[in-house]
Amino acid sequence: MELLECKRLCKEFDGKKILKDINLTIPKGKIIGLLGKNGAGKSTFIKLVNDLLTPTSGEILINGKKPGVDSKEIIAYLPERTYLDKEMTIKQAINYFEEFYSNFNSEKAKKLLKDLNLDINTKIAKMSKGMQEKLQLILVMSRTAELYILDEPLGGVDPATRDYILDTILSNFSDGASVIISTHLISDIERILDEVIFMNNGEIALTSSADELRNSEKSSIDDIFRRYFKC
């Protein structure tokens, strides 16, 4: 059974087709780049998988089941925008995750936060944007999930923070789990990808192994993407 499978998945808003006939399978144990320009449909796709939207037609199966209570337990999701209440302290955020997710490892989260020299009594609102991004990533990566879905984890942070984020993803995803990373910042992330999915205008334009694509096109994924989607 595939970890994630989409069959003829469509999503419309007010009659406008945002996702058109998406057929896709995501196996276990892969890091996948979901790459597309702004408005390509990446976030809509991710929200459908996370049961935050319902399909207009077609089907999503996670370990053979429709999105719901079971899938929320096995998917660790980092949304594009924070959903943490910024009035909370780090400690409260940890407690919140602990209450919500049985597979949340608070010891791991505390250790990772300690490595950043963060005092857990700090209010989230008092932290820099980069630190807030790191905190959220730590919370998500401290879950023992089967699928991690990270929506634009590199958006708006400096290059050093990007490196930290990539390293944290690599060193913390569970054995055998898959990671879907949606981004348009391809050059920063391409070295860690097994597979790439190019999305354009609500459709899957291309799926390939990252190394095979580099080999056949003799260029970086970033360059291939730029050529493919040249405006």
Next chain:
Amino acid sequence: MDYIFDNERPIYIQLVEKLRIEIVSEKLKQGERLPSVRELALIARVNPNTMQKALVELENEGLVYTERTNGKFVTTNKELIDKIKKELAEEKIINFLNDMENIGITHNDAIRYLQELGGNK
């Protein structure tokens, strides 16, 4: 060992090249046990699957072998290491001679320069 990758070529091939050099230069010693795939991937900051693919390639070349349940080791086959070292050296020398030719220096002159400069080093 620095792991800076050229995004224009498959990452696993670049890993094979780097690890091959580590082995022939004996930075990784003969018979040495390698860290786990996951650890190696973290050191190189790449995906574990990519590291795995590179190790399979090195295993096919005979530079690395697997001891069941015990992990992966660097070969103790000195002849193989010497052979691959020679191949790498040949490749670099040919590139060097071609570069010299491109700037109008004959092979004989290139060798003479090498001897002169090599003697000073």
